[in-house]
Amino acid sequence: MAEPIIQVEGLYKSYGAVQAVRGLSFAVEEGEVFGLLGPNGAGKTSTVEILEGMRTPDGGTARVCGLDPERSGSAFKQKIGAVLQSTALPDKLKVKEAIELFANFYTNRANTDALLKRFQLEEKRDAFYNQLSGGQKQRLALAMALVNNPQVVFLDEPTAGLDPQVRREIYDIIEELKRDKKTVLITTHYIEEAERLCDRVAIVDQGRIIATGSPRELKHKSAGTTRIEVRLAKPDANGSLATLDGVADCREFEGTYVIHSSRAPQTIVALVKHLESESNELQSLEMFSPSLEDVFIELTGRRLRD
């Protein structure tokens, strides 16, 4: 079997007293879309920036395309493309100029006109960077990440802060990369993004990987339960919701009871009866198929967005 294109072993990174990454290990195969899924502050960006050669790890090893990102300099940078979580370009730089500028730094250059077309930036080719919308800026960032036909693409929270429609546009672009068999490492705190785009996902919390596998595998690991979220008129004082028929787990998050049930219909019937007997009322009820959010809740006791 070929050596993984990204290999991370026991990575550590601290900022003063804060341990951002605590012994992270994972491998990504060539052509795979691999996701690091976790809440803000989980250590995703620190990890990906170590892999991009932008940060020095305190411990452990990282290799990308067989090279040490920190020590391989220009030869390494020729092989990777990246969208950073926080970055910008000069306000008065035009779209086409930005792509051409960055393409000029590489020995293997993609066709800039083709990139403008592919990322729907043709009409904006002469627009200044400060005239672009958030979505257009992100499409430009993606185009710039591909100017050197990279072997590995790092996408750090590529859709954070974008509206749902723009987010879907970015998903389409990443799916295109997937079809092109590009190796992509993506960090995200959006469940939908990880489920839709990633071949494999590592769930990261507090600097550690707490589960790894394909989205399907991970969801199976969560015992195939259905998530039922209810809000009640009066709080469930004695924790009796956890004892209802079919309930595998029940936790409260800011007034919302998140119930995992292996037999959702029976649980809902039992819930209604229980509330009647307690003179309580149902304010809202929502049901969700098993998702990576459930895996995260099961493993950490917290919601991903907390």
Add this chain to the structure above:
Amino acid sequence: MASSNPISNTWTLTKVRVRLAMRNRTFLFFSLAMPLGFLFFFVMVFSKGSPAWIAYILGSILTLTVMGSFWGLSVQLVMFREAGILRRFRLAPVGAGPMLASSILANYILVVPSVTIEILVCKWVLHMQSWGNLWAIFLLVTVGSAAFSAFGLIVASVTNTMQETQVINQLIWTLFLFLSGASVPLAVFPLWIQRASLFMPATYLATGLEFATTNLASPAEILTDFLALTLGVLVAFEISRQLFRWEPEAKVPGRAKLWVLVAMIPFIAFGVYENVSGKRLAQIHDNFKAIDHAPSAPTKSTDIR
């Protein structure tokens, strides 16, 4: 795989930075309009109707134009760092060397047209009698622009915020402006200020350019200014390369600010030499007298001695 070429990267970045500057109205005002405004103001106030003064004032205006490199570049670099623009460049195969060298080169390319316009205005509009020593002007503008750009890059490297950069720039700029002979002739200051000014890089640029525009110094005398500024460029560029930071959160420790003093070493050495020899101050006085008492075009320095 072949690695990227630093020279080609420097040129690529230079072209973009020139283009960005040309799109910046503030830059155009400060680099072109303001020095011309100063030129006409100085001529009105100081020339006393003597054509000899035009050449002297041109030397001062060229100094102000070239010293402007110091101000704009440091602010731009800190702004790029704070906005996260530099970290995007860091991802690409571009080192600190090309980033800094492109700043200096772009600045030079932008200074040359301003300097040319100022010389032409003096000659054709204000009727300056001679072109001065154009070769010396060219060399001093070249090395002076590079030196002050490099000083600006050091300030950008040792300051952590835009606010801090502007405070430090303002302090240094004020010293350079008033104590170098660029705005007020050095000869009118008390002797101790004249002696202190010999330790400042701006003095070598100002006196060098004034000698060159008035044609009152021999090439050998201008060579000292050229050498001082050239040494200044080399030391300042290397220090700025060592201190260069890509990341906004990578703060520089307080002691690193002492590197600014290292950049001054060539000027401290030249300052000591010039203070001991006394030749430069004597020359400054002679030239000032020659211009102040000249009813018409001044003669060469060898002629007035």
